[in-house]
Amino acid sequence: MPTGLRARDAARDAGRRLRGSGAPEPEASAEVLLSELLGVGRGELSLHGQPLSDGQARLYAGWIERRANREPVQRIVGRAYFRNLVLGLNEETLIPRPDTESVVDAALELLDERGGEGVVLDVGTGSGAIAISIAQERPRATVHATDFSARALEAAKENATENGASVRFHRADLFAGLTILERGVDLLVSNPPYIEAEAVEKLAPEVRYWDPRPALDGGPDGLLFYRRVFEEAPPLLRDGAGVVLEVGDGQGEAVLGLGKDAGFVPLGLREDLAGTPRAALLRWGR
Numbered sequence: 079m080p081t082g083l084r085a086r087d088a089a090r091d092a093g094r095r096l097r098g099s100g101a102p103e104p105e106a107s108a109e110v111l112l113s114e115l116l117g118v119g120r121g122e123l124s125l126h127g128q129p130l131s132d133g134q135a136r137l138y139a140g141w142i143e144r145r146a147n148r149e150p151v152q153r154i155v156g157r158a159y160f161r162n163l164v165l166g167l168n169e170e171t172l173i174p175r176p177d178t179e180s181v182v183d184a185a186l187e188l189l190d191e192r193g194g195e196g197v198v199l200d201v202g203t204g205s206g207a208i209a210i211s212i213a214q215e216r217p218r219a220t221v222h223a224t225d226f227s228a229r230a231l232e233a234a235k236e237n238a239t240e241n242g243a244s245v246r247f248h249r250a251d252l253f254a255g256l257t258i259l260e261r262g263v264d265l266l267v268s269n270p271p272y273i274e275a276e277a278v279e280k281l282a283p284e285v286r287y288w289d290p291r292p293a294l295d296g297g298p299d300g301l302l303f304y305r306r307v308f309e310e311a312p313p314l315l316r317d318g319a320g321v322v323l324e325v326g327d328g329q330g331e332a333v334l335g336l337g338k339d340a341g342f343v344p345l346g347l348r349e350d351l352a353g354t355p356r357a358a359l360l361r362w363g364r
């Protein structure tokens with residue numbers, strides 16, 4: 079990247095480089111990366127009259143090469159935006175997706191039936207996106223979160239602190255060892271791994287190479303974790319507890335059916351912003 083370029087021209091050149099690499103949305107990526115680097119809004123880039131310093135130009139060129147190699151923008155800058163949150167990432171955290179914001183909406187809907195209070199458990203919390211959102215948006219709830227990745231939990235704890243949210247984190251294989259929560263959970267929420275094992279290899283490079291595989295792989299039919307949740311969660315659930323589970327495309331009815339077979343009452347599906355069923359809602363016990 080030549081030095082002395084103004085922001086607008088640097089982004090234009092970077093957009094061309096990314097277009098040549100085949101990375102999707104090249105111009106948008108070039109602009110977002112530059113706005114993150116300069117600490118200005120994307121819409122303000124064209125007003126940023128200062129030429130890039132040598133250091134900025136070098137850093138930007140490095141970021142653009144990483145993006146050309148299909149590293150996601152959020153991994154390059156080390157953070158992602160989710161609802162009201164800025165979330166730090168590491169190599170064992172999934173990049174939180176906008177689709178998951180609708181899962182939080184569904185969870186808040188069930189929590190609000192209890193006046194926004196109660197014990198919430200987010201299973202497989204990753205960066206903490208769901209748990210921290212609920213803790214921040216419903217401060218009277220008591221929020222617990224688990225993951226079996228110690229590194230993911232490190233990021234989630236830091237994210238809770240940075241965002242001023244109170245969440246109790248536990249390292250656990252799903253619910254194993256969470257005896258303090260026995261019969262105490264009012265709302266269980268999870269975005270479990272749900273991609274069919276064989277399909278993981280066919281995902282876009284941004285996901286296949288950069289999201290942690292344990293966050294994606296849902297077993298041979300993608301439904302392994304739902305079966306485990308329905309089988310293993312009941313000892314922790316209070317009678318009447320709500321359950322909100324993110325589901326992959328086309329999995330909603332199958333997940334409601336698995337829950338029903340295990341003694342849960344299916345409440346229905348909620349759509350994401352694109353109109354795709356994204357959250358399965360159930361109730362335990364009544």
Ligand SMILES: C[S@@+](CC[C@H](N)C(=O)[O-])C[C@H]1O[C@@H](n2cnc3c(N)ncnc32)[C@H](O)[C@@H]1O
Nearest residue numbers: 174202203204225226227251252269270271293
């Ligand atoms: C699809 S990611 C969801 C991350 C985050 N909740 C979100 O929505 O962005 C699934 C998460 O489940 C965790 N996970 C996978 N298997 C697990 C298990 N057996 N017990 C606990 N957590 C698990 C992964 O480490 C990952 O963080």
